[in-house]
Amino acid sequence: MLRNLFRREPTPQEREQIESAVQKTRQGALGHISDLFRQQVITEETWDELEDLLIQADVGPTTAIELVSRARKEVEKEELKTPVEAETAVRRQMVEILGRDEHEPLEEMPAGTIILMVGVNGSGKTTSIAKLASYLEQRGRSVLLAAADTFRAAAIDQLRVWGERVKAPVVAHQQEADPGAVVFDAVKAAQSRGLDLVLVDTAGRLHTKFNLMEELQKIKRVASKANPEAHIVSLLTLDATTGQNAILQAKSFLQSVEVDGIILSKLDGTAKGGVAFSVYNELGVPIWYIGTGEKVQDLAPFDHLAFVNALFE
Amino acid sequence: MFEALSDRLTDIFTGLRSKGTLTERDVDTAMREIRMSLLEADVNFKVVKEFVARVKERSIGAEVLQSLTPGQQVVKIVHEELLRILGEPARLDLQTTPAVILLAGLQGSGKTTTAAKLAHTLRKQGHHPLLVALDVYRPAAVDQIVSLGKQLTIPVYEEGTREKPVKIAANALNHARKNAHSVVIFDTAGRLHIDDAMMHELKEIDHQVHPNELLLVADAMTGQDAVQAAEAFHQAVNLTGLILTKMDGDARGGAALSIRQVTGIPIKYMGLGEKTDALEVFHPDRLAQRILGMGDVLSLIEKAQEQYTDDQAKSLEKKMRTATFDLDDFLSQMQNLRKMGPLTQIVEMIPGMRGALKQAGGMPDLNDKQVKRVEAIIQSMTKAERRNPSIIDGSRRKRIARGSGTTVQEVNQLLNQFRDMQKLMKQLMSGKMRIPKGLMGL
Ligand SMILES: Nc1nc2c(ncn2[C@@H]2O[C@H](COP(=O)(O)OP(=O)(O)OP(=O)(O)O)[C@@H](O)[C@H]2O)c(=O)[nH]1
Ligand SMILES: [Mg+2]
Numbered sequence: 001m002l003r004n005l006f007r008r009e010p011t012p013q014e015r016e017q018i019e020s021a022v023q024k025t026r027q028g029a030l031g032h033i034s035d036l037f038r039q040q041v042i043t044e045e046t047w048d049e050l051e052d053l054l055i056q057a058d059v060g061p062t063t064a065i066e067l068v069s070r071a072r073k074e075v076e077k078e079e080l081k082t083p084v085e086a087e088t089a090v091r092r093q094m095v096e097i098l099g100r101d102e103h104e105p106l107e108e109m110p111a112g113t114i115i116l117m118v119g120v121n122g123s124g125k126t127t128s129i130a131k132l133a134s135y136l137e138q139r140g141r142s143v144l145l146a147a148a149d150t151f152r153a154a155a156i157d158q159l160r161v162w163g164e165r166v167k168a169p170v171v172a173h174q175q176e177a178d179p180g181a182v183v184f185d186a187v188k189a190a191q192s193r194g195l196d197l198v199l200v201d202t203a204g205r206l207h208t209k210f211n212l213m214e215e216l217q218k219i220k221r222v223a224s225k226a227n228p229e230a231h232i233v234s235l236l237t238l239d240a241t242t243g244q245n246a247i248l249q250a251k252s253f254l255q256s257v258e259v260d261g262i263i264l265s266k267l268d269g270t271a272k273g274g275v276a277f278s279v280y281n282e283l284g285v286p287i288w289y290i291g292t293g294e295k296v297q298d299l300a301p302f303d304h305l306a307f308v309n310a311l312f313e
Numbered sequence: 314m315f316e317a318l319s320d321r322l323t324d325i326f327t328g329l330r331s332k333g334t335l336t337e338r339d340v341d342t343a344m345r346e347i348r349m350s351l352l353e354a355d356v357n358f359k360v361v362k363e364f365v366a367r368v369k370e371r372s373i374g375a376e377v378l379q380s381l382t383p384g385q386q387v388v389k390i391v392h393e394e395l396l397r398i399l400g401e402p403a404r405l406d407l408q409t410t411p412a413v414i415l416l417a418g419l420q421g422s423g424k425t426t427t428a429a430k431l432a433h434t435l436r437k438q439g440h441h442p443l444l445v446a447l448d449v450y451r452p453a454a455v456d457q458i459v460s461l462g463k464q465l466t467i468p469v470y471e472e473g474t475r476e477k478p479v480k481i482a483a484n485a486l487n488h489a490r491k492n493a494h495s496v497v498i499f500d501t502a503g504r505l506h507i508d509d510a511m512m513h514e515l516k517e518i519d520h521q522v523h524p525n526e527l528l529l530v531a532d533a534m535t536g537q538d539a540v541q542a543a544e545a546f547h548q549a550v551n552l553t554g555l556i557l558t559k560m561d562g563d564a565r566g567g568a569a570l571s572i573r574q575v576t577g578i579p580i581k582y583m584g585l586g587e588k589t590d591a592l593e594v595f596h597p598d599r600l601a602q603r604i605l606g607m608g609d610v611l612s613l614i615e616k617a618q619e620q621y622t623d624d625q626a627k628s629l630e631k632k633m634r635t636a637t638f639d640l641d642d643f644l645s646q647m648q649n650l651r652k653m654g655p656l657t658q659i660v661e662m663i664p665g666m667r668g669a670l671k672q673a674g675g676m677p678d679l680n681d682k683q684v685k686r687v688e689a690i691i692q693s694m695t696k697a698e699r700r701n702p703s704i705i706d707g708s709r710r711k712r713i714a715r716g717s718g719t720t721v722q723e724v725n726q727l728l729n730q731f732r733d734m735q736k737l738m739k740q741l742m743s744g745k746m747r748i749p750k751g752l753m754g755l
Pocket of ligand 1: 269294421
């Protein structure tokens with residue numbers, strides 16, 4: 001039953017990538033969940049400790065409490081006695097809370113698709129663009145990068161270096177140029193050069209800055225003006241070390257550019273990325289990819305089952 | 314989403330009050346709320362445990378149970394305990410010449426921008442700073458700091474990306490001595506605390522330059538992992554302080570409390586924006602308020618000040634005081650508010666307003682369309698009508714609706730809103746509501 005929640009089996013290579021990223025997570029708090037259920041009997045304390053572990057993993061108090069009570073109800077209703085059965089219940093609730101996700105893989109999206117990479121400062125947008133570019137090229141799609149961060153010092157240079165490394169053309173204007181104009185030119189350039197997807201690197205912005213959030217909407221409008229047929233995908237880069245503020249971030253970006261999916265970056269650290277549970281639980285925005293390092297190959301499609309399973313091994 | 318702790322506690326205690334005396338059980342309920350609130354603010358769960366235990370101990374004391382305002386008493390205790398942990402703002406130690414500052418932290422925490430801000434701040438204090446680019450890994454990291462240096466006309470020492478950072482650091486120090494710089498600020502690459510090679514590099518740089526200040530730069534949005542990362546950095550290189558970045562957002566900043574509690578290092582500065590002057594000395598009280606989810610009035614004032622010139626604010630204040638605030642002013646207020654962001658968000662920053670709002674059934678957000686409509690309606694009024702809306706009778710309303718392409722209902726709605734606003738102002742001016750001075754512009 002769980003299996004058909006997922007669009008496809010991850011390739012062995014993808015599985016390995018997820019595995020290695022989640023390794024750290026497993027060694028941290030969420031890894032202890034299995035230990036917790038190795039005990040002989042389930043007690044009140046078991047549930048309390050489970051709640052603590054989830055909170056420690058940045059799941060957030062509200063979602064943690066909900067998760068525990070859902071698992072607990074299931075255990076009581078089904079009269080599960082053994083810790084192993086209980087563990088399965090917890091696991092099932094965790095998969096469920098991560099949500100059903102049936103998005104079309106980026107590599108299968110129609111030519112002309114425009115991907116807007118958005119997020120707060122330093123979350124990993126530019127690096128993720130490079131990783132995605134390489135990921136898509138490996139799957140036979142051609143890409144063009146748009147340097148729409150015209151604000152941060154040397155952001156354009158940064159994208160140019162990545163463009164060279166992943167052999168993708170970069171469309172850029174001057175520092176402080178209108179980001180909308182950059183996107184317009186990039187979309188037109190991709191069309192005339194017959195390139196499949198445009199990846200737009202936007203400036204980092206705190207979701208509370210009203211003007212900057214409006215600027216994002218404008219960038220999106222310009223993109224669809226440049227190519228009215230284009231499918232526009234907005235991806236939010238979320239740093240896995242982020243705590244509960246991630247929910248507010250996702251909410252604002254969702255309101256401004258209708259975020260389709262999340263790239264959860266920096267999962268190679270010790271941060272548990274538990275915020276993924278809350279973001280989906282509260283806002284319904286699914287994780288699409290995970291970032292597991294600073295190199296172009298450090299990106300993997302997010303796979304719920306693999307993710308949750310790996311946490312329990 | 315996050316209710317201010319004071320609202321919550323007041324609610325709880327009001328409920329409890331009705332059944333007479335408070336018991337220890339009741340205090341437990343309050344402690345649960347405090348726990349939730351701190352966890353939502355990203356304070357580390359272990360730190361929260363100790364904290365709540367301490368607050369509980371103090372709360373069981375008679376002062377709370379017998380108080381007429383137990384909710385406020387508990388909030389007071391929480392606030393005091395927070396301030397105790399946060400400590401006093403500490404100054405930078407820049408005794409030697411040149412003084413050396415080394416910045417370290419995770420990827421994306423804001424080190425480079427902070428380096429530029431620090432240089433800018435120190436120059437204002439009469440220093441002659443040198444910035445040094447030691448991030449040879451991230452693409453264009455050197456260009457970034459060079460470009461910031463150019464903006465500020467502060468010299469930057471760099472050797473591109475070929476040399477090892479330790480060597481660049483040594484050369485930079487010599488360069489600083491030769492050129493009589495009074496302070497040298499080293500920007501390092503972001504690194505994971507579990508990356509042994511990179512942590513080793515940081516230690517080498519530390520040994521090479523013997524910093525007066527080795528500052529951890531941490532993002533205010535960091536979650537539970539903040540403690541683990543900070544402890545690892547502290548163990549590796551003996552941090553002397555913390556700079557908390559991205560405080561201009563709405564993160565509650567609980568990570569700072571955790572870092573301070575487990576490492577004991579003082580918090581020195583807060584980053585409040587992307588501009589190079591957006592660095593402030595740490596204010597414990599402001600951070601404590603933040604963590605508790607109490608309205609950040611100061612941020613609100615800053616926000617308001619961005620939109621209003623002094624003259625505008627003064628003339629507005631006068632209008633409010635003399636009750637000559639008219640529909641034209643109303644329109645321009647609305648346009649100004651629109652620039653600041655959704656109204657709800659602003660109003661919620663005012664302490665106590667959240668509760669008042671909830672009672673009033675929430676506040677509508679202004680969108681472009683609504684502002685345009687208000688504009689159209691007010692512009693269809695005569696000067697006399699704008700100055701004195703009470704003369705707008707039925708037939709005038711019809712005319713205005715026709716002229717602005719709206720309905721009479723919409724015109725009525727606007728006039729009601731205006732009347733409410735006038736009422737609110739009267740209350741404010743009569744001192745029934747506490748309002749910070751800088752907010753007059755609103
Ligand atoms: N360890 C690790 N570091 C990452 C990952 N993704 C990005 N980074 C690093 O995080 C830092 C910031 O990444 P950027 O891609 O520049 O982030 P950004 O969101 O574009 O930043 P701004 O444009 O300044 O807002 C860089 O040092 C990256 O190397 C990841 O998955 N793991
Ligand atoms: Mg970037």
